[in-house]
Amino acid sequence: MSMFQPIKPAKQPRIGLYTVGLEAYWSQFPGLRERLLEYNAFIERRMSAWGIVRNYGLADTEGSARRAGEWFNAENVDLVFCHAATYTTSSAVLPVHQINKAPVVFLNLQPAARLNYERSTTGEWLAHCGACPVPEFSNALGRAGIPFRVVNGLLGLDYTPSVSLTDESTHERPEAIRAWKEIEEWVNAAGVTRTMRHSRFGFLGNTYSGMLDMYSDFTMMQAQTGLHVEVLEMCDLDRLLRGVTAEETKAKRDQVYDMFQISGDSPSDPIAKKPTEEQMEWSCKVAVAQEKLVREYDLDALTYYYHGAPGGAYEKLQGGGIVGHSLLTAQGIPCAGEGDLKTAVAMKVCDILGTGGSFSEIVVADYIDGTILLGHDGPFHIAISQGKPILRGMGLYHGKQGTGVSVEAKVRSGSITTLNLTQTAEGRLKWIVSEGMSTEGPIMRIGNTQTPVKFRTHPDEYMARWFAEAPTHHCAMSVGRNASVFEKIAVLMNVDCVTL
Known part of the structure; x- marks a missing residue:
């Protein structure tokens, strides 16, 4: 019925997203950077169903982290998701959140439920080791007095990238469903806080x-x-x-x-x-x-x-x-x-x-x-x-x-x-x-x-x-x-x- 149309619709949240990696890896493991950015693009598409996503892309050095923080400030984001795609040092993360004061949630979303142990290479492993740096990120933000939260689970792809050596179609697994429910709740929560501020x-x-x-x-x-x-x-x-x-x-x-x-x-x-x-x-x-x-x-x-x-x-x-x-x-x-x-x-x-x-x-x-x-x-x-x-x-x-x-x-x-x-x-x-x-x-x-x-x-x-x-x-x-x-x-x- 027409009377149920809202007089003032709620504000859409503005969500910051960036993926982290280690710059030294790109020349050592060709294709790894592009693979992680493919995961980044998938996360952006999923999140876009619930809010306006401002995706910085890749932060892989202390300098790019500072630029990301300034960029998120300019984009006036309500919440920032840091996608821990592979190992990187915490110096590529902490500056983002020292400069940008929006709340931060780390995404530890492993692409596969299990590696192919017989065939995996170092490069293959690095595409799945997002959990590895999260304790380091937590330590750095904790010592800096910056609150954070973490979502753990599976990435939830409905396909397997051509370069992968294992099955990455995990969208039906409970670990992916649970993780994406949490992410949706964080985005919706940010929509509440933005609407309240206006x-x-x-x-x-x-x-x-x-x-x-x-x-x-x-x-x-x-x-x-x-x-x-x-x-x-x-x-x-x-x-x-x-x-x-x-x-x-x-x-x-x-x-x-x-x-x-x-x-x-x-x-x-x-x-x-x-x-x-x-x-x-x-x-x-x-x-x-x-x-x-x-x-x-x-x-x-x-x-x-x-x-x-x-x-x-x-x-x-x-x-x-x-x-x-x-x-x-x-x-x-x-x-x-x-x-x-x-x-x-x-x-x-x-x-x-x-x-x-x-x-x-x-x-x-x-x-x-x-x-x-x-x-x-x-x-x-x-x-x-x-x-x-x-x-x-x-x-x-x-x-x-x-x-x-x-x-x-x-x-x-x-x-x-x-x-x-x-x-x-x-x-x-x-x-x-x-x-x-x-x-x-x-x-x-x-x-x-x-x-x-x-x-x-x-x-x-x-x-x-x-x-x-x-x-x-x-x-x-x-x-x-x-x-x-x-x-x-x-x-x-x-x-x-x-x-x-």
Whole structure:
């Protein structure tokens, strides 16, 4: 559906790549240099599926390493892969990363699963000995105080080069599949960090009063993630609301009916009823204004809350926001309630990766099924919904002022990963990551999103471990097993990460 087209697509990462070798080898072993560059070109082609690759080619001396570092600076890369193709001295590697400060990952990708021991020559061996110099690289970067990571495995060619003396078609071997999954995660993680550094997060209204875990230092947030916080007022939204036309409201209403199922009265909860015509019209009009706000201020995400004076115009305005915020979330602009900027960041990370990112908190534990229900009164990410989300009219928002329309939905069954962004006593951001399974268990019909999740341990043990990490009480729920890529994002952002 057209409404799922992102308003602002994520940035493609700019990935640096270079291959290393020893200059002295080229005259001693004819064809070795060209063979290693063929491997280099293969790696570039594979990586290009996920980002913009800036391939320096071969660094084989201290001088070429310095030139590579300057070149990567000029190319403004987010991450550099050093392909350890054969032995070389660490003096052909360290200068690259002293000059260019992007994070570095060494690629120890052996071309063949096994050498042909009977026929191999020294030149043949040198085309396969990429692991040999990696300890030396690690030592040099470690002593220089430069962090690094290593991907080990097979190169994954789907053919054997004509000069090879052994079988190099390894793309179906688990060592190649695993290595390329890691590489893809590193590239995707770099896409998250680049997008964040170019993002504008709207902060509309204020933080729910008294929620001490929600409060965020905007400068600290920019310093550690690169995003800009644009502080917005309710009068900005109200100004745009006044210009909304009947035609725009009708078009938005068509979107809403396409995206949602409109409920009848809840069979159990007297405050959750079929939305009234007035509630639907108002929510759709507010949704038009919300999208105008995002476009006018060039936002990539939004966090919001405003209690307003009882019976006042702004109370009514914020009460109509959940539908529009769910629509925006479906269009790549994650929206987090209660002024929770940290969870808006977590939701944006999930959205950039294409894994959803729905606003959640603990709803209740089910000790019979061994699950914990996670959800909230909105908004919801339609991309990970099990069926059409339901709209219910709310006679009141529990714990908040006002009435309006809320979303009742669950995340589709299967693997899920929660991402919680919290802040330590030292002012540092920290990820808390959990993998589990969304189940087919029942949910309440009260106008809230709810997903029963079975984590790897008993609910009590899981909650004890989570609470011990001093989390915020909200988190983003994504689909799939994403702990590994979340951990890589934390590395690139220099943020602590705990996986439960």
